[in-house]
Amino acid sequence: MTDSLSWIENELKDIKNKDLFRILTELETAQSPEIIIEGKKYILLSSNSYLGLTIEPRVIKAAIEAIERYGTGSGGSRLVSGSTDLHRQLEERIAQFKKTESAILFSTGYLANTGTISTLIGKDDIVYSDELNHASIIDGCRLSKAEIRIYKHLDSNHLESLLVNDKNSKRKKLIVTDTVFSMDGDLAPLPEIADLADKYGCMFMIDEAHSTGVLGKRGSGGTEHFGIEQRVPIVMGTLSKAVGSLGGYIAGSKKLIDFIRNRVRSYIFDTSLPASSLAASLTAIDIIEYEPERREYLWTLINRFKKGLEDIGLTVLPSHSAVIPVLIGQAQPTLDFAKSLRENGVYTPAVRPPSVPEGMCRIRATLMAKHTDKQIEKALEAFKKSYKNLLTDK
Ligand SMILES: Cc1ncc(COP(=O)(O)O)c(C=O)c1O
Known part of the structure; x- marks a missing residue:
């Protein structure tokens, strides 16, 4: 039988050549501020459960x-x-x-x-x-x-x-x-x-x-x-x-x-x-x-986190929500940045086309009202180290 799906191999090769191949990461926990992946703990900075209500x-x-x-x-x-x-x-x-x-x-x-x-x-x-x-x-x-x-x-x-x-x-x-x-x-x-x-x-x-x-x-x-x-x-x-x-x-x-x-x-x-x-x-x-206090706390975190990122020197796009995009540019350095964040205990994947336009790859950090001050500080530290790596790799 001829393989009528053989054309897919070329498509996949093309996706991989462009650094756009996607893989799944399995979480072993609920959408909490701290998650476990392959037995290791990470601060979760990519959930849309902005108020932490999935675990309420x-x-x-x-x-x-x-x-x-x-x-x-x-x-x-x-x-x-x-x-x-x-x-x-x-x-x-x-x-x-x-x-x-x-x-x-x-x-x-x-x-x-x-x-x-x-x-x-x-x-x-x-x-x-x-x-x-x-x-x-x-x-x-x-x-x-x-x-x-x-x-x-x-x-x-x-x-x-x-x-x-x-x-x-x-x-x-x-x-x-x-x-x-x-x-x-x-x-x-x-x-x-x-x-x-x-x-x-x-x-x-x-x-x-x-x-x-x-x-x-x-x-x-x-x-x-x-x-x-x-x-x-x-x-x-x-x-x-x-x-x-x-x-x-x-x-x-x-x-x-x-x-x-x-x-x-x-x-x-x-x-x-x-x-x-x-x-x-x-x-x-x-x-x-x-219970507006959850939202009010979320906004305190948003403002603190954005300022922290800007103080590091990162390019934070002008957001007005719990979605905080840090612009990196091309796909490979964005993947490297996400990898470095993960090595430093923070999970938030690289966002690449077609989710964003070409050359506008980013780390899309999202905050949850259940994050603690300590987790935000630790996350900022991870961004600082990853930014340093990015600059030395250039
Ligand atoms: C702006 C926007 N609209 C619609 C949707 C789709 O919503 P749902 O995830 O409930 O299908 C999403 C989800 O990613 C979204 O970000």
């Missing part, structure tokens, strides 16, 4: 109790037999948290973005997308077959120039942006974009994956941070990051949610979330909203 005893207890009552799997899609009172409660809780009329759950944030974007717009429409938007937004735009206009990162002037060009077009238009960018940690100018959406008659969608739990007094994200809860009609978010569980959602008007429930394929043809994830999210959202 009340969240774990809620998940266990839900499994005992509802079992391990939901057994069906939402529209057949996979809807429970917990699904409804979580959707109502998300709507309350995001101050919208309604909300709808997906199995992941990825499915929420791809399904919703590709259903709201089609081949006759136009979508305006920030050049650094998450892959799930990009894939949603591509799946829609709409004309895609990419605007420069965070640049509302550039966005407006594209909108002006299309001013006389009667096509449906959607502007979509991350609130906090996943690899850069910076913040989109949401009020300015909302103004443009109003001015040019566009739908406006944001992705609150990395802002939920971190931004806003109640931790509800970018719309709360900017005080524009009533100005963003399509708010997407995930339950997999600060919420510490699994799932994605869209929050918005009842009309929007009814439409999604009836039309979006990644909602309709997908098994619904299990009870353990739902119960964990319900408890976690309460903690996010009613």
